Amino acid sequence: MPSYSIIENFEVHKNNRFLEIAEALKPELLHKEIKAEKEIMVEKDRQMRTVITEEHPIENLYAKSLKRDDTVFVDFGDHAVGYVTLELSKTGSHQDAPVYFYLKFGERLEEMTDKTADYDGWLSRGWIQEEYIHVDVLPAKVKLPRRYSFRYMELRVIDTSAKFQLKIDGISCDTVSAVDMESVKPVDFGDPLLNQIDLVSRKTLKECMQDVFEDGPKRDRRMWLGDLRLQARANYYTFKNYDLAKRCMYIFAGLLFNEGKLSACVFTEPEMEPDDTYLLDYALFFSSVLLDYYEATGDLETLRDLYDVAIDQIRIAMTQLNEKNVVEDLGDAFWCFLDWGDGLNKQAGATAVLIYCIRYGIRLAKILDKQEDISWLEEKQAMLKEAAVKEFWDEALGMFVSGPDRQASWATQIWMILARVFDKETNCKLIHHVMEVNPRIRMVTPYMYHHYIDALIRCDEKELALEEMKRYWGEMIRDGADTFWELYNPYNREESPYGSSMVNSYCHAWSCTPTYFLRKFYMDNEK
């Protein structure tokens, strides 16, 4: 089901001082040239999974003369984000016609066998990383102007002429990121799979650290507030690029809209603009993002600057309670994120996120000694906890339920645990009960899995959390992930919220948090 928001009478209130601070923190991107590594042959096997059937050194490709309908596949050896250059020449007679070819870039091998014509999703086809290119004069160094996020490349010759053939002499990529992989020391977690999960997490995060923390360099290439929260957390334990996190917070805070709301996501091109999308949970998370930043940096000035914006989001959310003092259910509208996946009711989860963020608000208020805010927030927190139990707890099920159909989902339980509606002991019982019952409305994103792991650790189930990380993120690696994916439903590997996995992002920052957990909770020198 298409999920997007269009806000009528959308009015942006730009805070120019904030935006200037953000602009001054714009990173200079680091460039690193990499070269195509191998020529590969790709096809679908009998289980319809895309597999590599042959591998050759790239020189094998560079020796070929390509003509109409010839298709070749290239493997760069690792995920890359950047600008591709093709060095092209010809064999045979003088080029007597434009050479015309099709290019496709893919993060996952499957994208090499996906057919664009089959795409029937509701997101723009424009996200499929393909180009049709004419080159009138060979030899030519073709510098593609658009940035791609990929590991694999297909080149299909649409036509040369009867008299000449296309020759490829070099394929390289000018990769870009705000950070450098080498700046973070590997850690031995005593398990090759954990070490690999840590590496792929860092790689995922690095690829998404550009002018801002992008959600995915393939798609959407913009900054979402809920995603930023997880990216920044992982960043503090790895690249420690505090300026980028600060810049992103100032961008969000500089782009409020009607009633002082924070947008769920912002664009930075052609100029900084908020999207007309409000997600209750994402807006609320600003308090969490701000506290995390303060704890990592001790930057009190920024905390003072942005405190009001954080608390205002709680105030705005409080206006969305119903007469029972829980968040009003807006059903299928795109009003609160929590997780992708059809059918998840958000009412209870949204209420839990509100309670969770009030806790962060209280901590912020305490740092700045805002007594009035502290009292108000503590009062609301107590009220909401009581209402949540009253409205959502189902004693017979032993779980929280949500919405008119009294739906018991994984997401609702996890957020109620993180909101600390119950005491720790009860929460621990609840998490085990959920694992046993395994409600049908499951988690599908690494984003939701992050909160699951967080909840397990909160319940002192560190070993179990580690096992679950290995089971989920480790399985993605076994499925070929060089970077972690936007979506991963072990029960349905081709799942997509967009009607087609072709536009799924396979390097998505919200999935990078295992490195955060590992480095925060599982290092020898952990607190």
Added chain:
Amino acid sequence: MPSYSIIENFEVHKNNRFLEIAEALKPELLHKEIKAEKEIMVEKDRQMRTVITEEHPIENLYAKSLKRDDTVFVDFGDHAVGYVTLELSKTGSHQDAPVYFYLKFGERLEEMTDKTADYDGWLSRGWIQEEYIHVDVLPAKVKLPRRYSFRYMELRVIDTSAKFQLKIDGISCDTVSAVDMESVKPVDFGDPLLNQIDLVSRKTLKECMQDVFEDGPKRDRRMWLGDLRLQARANYYTFKNYDLAKRCMYIFAGLLFNEGKLSACVFTEPEMEPDDTYLLDYALFFSSVLLDYYEATGDLETLRDLYDVAIDQIRIAMTQLNEKNVVEDLGDAFWCFLDWGDGLNKQAGATAVLIYCIRYGIRLAKILDKQEDISWLEEKQAMLKEAAVKEFWDEALGMFVSGPDRQASWATQIWMILARVFDKETNCKLIHHVMEVNPRIRMVTPYMYHHYIDALIRCDEKELALEEMKRYWGEMIRDGADTFWELYNPYNREESPYGSSMVNSYCHAWSCTPTYFLRKFYMDNEK
């Protein structure tokens, strides 16, 4: 049937002095910006002809918000050669995905309904003027880097997103040519159709006058010697750009290959290179091109420079006679052009072209007083004329025949008339006989029709020549020609030598000669 040549052991002998002279004469192109004029709706009617069903001012298009699968058509009002710029913006929410669209440029309205997927010709699909374009950030001024030859443009939106729509704010074209239409005065030939034929001829020639005399700005965008001969002739009676003609002769003469042969065509990018294609008739025509130039300019220095190259082509052709002293028949190979159209046997026509060009060689030799050459050429001319009659004249048919099947074609008769194998009186009888019999192997190109008109005028049939020009070129205008076409077979309007009319050129310089005939033979002050 595919017609092309690949010469093994192709060795180019560049004459750097000649190429430097050519380089110094490279024209500075004139630029003129034009704007899209109308939005049109296009469809196929019941007779499967493409027609305009609606016309609106272009502002109608600029007011639209375009989304997935919307297709619009634009009419620039006249044929243009140049670089197109699109000014694009959006309506709706902030652009949250790349906008992806398809563009197609067409010289003829039919190209707007042709489907590239249906193309099954043997020439490169790369000649179809289409592009797939992503624009990541709107608003954008998209300057397309490739030159197109067109009047009509299709834009099909492949996708925007659910949140924004594409808006077009302007479409313009930076047109280019070595010459300016305004530099030639219109002449009143006392007949609106003749005035129109003269105008379209000049427009066709102008569009093809770029860095060199191109054969067609859509396809092949290079210089063919046989085409140059006709372009230069028309140029001397219109734009009088003598330098461009001189430049082109020096390029051909500077790029000889094995045995001193002239290539049938040359490329100027990435550097000047001859094609590995030898066409007997085209190479021979150099003597005609050189004499025409000399007569137009009196430039004796150039004549002295290039004389040997011209005479050498005759010498080389003389080595290709068989034991009966006529040109050896090389059958279906691409060895002599004469005309497109399947089944034409070239043997007699090639022999006639050789005789014709020897006449030009003699005239060149006389100007430079090359007694030895004159004697040799006159002797060979007489020998060839005698052999041609003996070998090819069929008394019973009253026509010349060619090849093993003794084929009597229009082309063969016309070239024998132009070669003056018979005296004028006999030639005149022959042309009338051909018109009466109407041999099945007809003329399909304006190039061949040029020689037909030339033959009629030679036979003092000026009125008939005028009628035939109106019938052939005038009919093209009635069929919608803004510029004259590469191919026009009134008996088969979709005929193509390439397996599909999609890659036919609809602005082709060899079809521009009515202006030459009109201005040379039909002006009040004619000689």
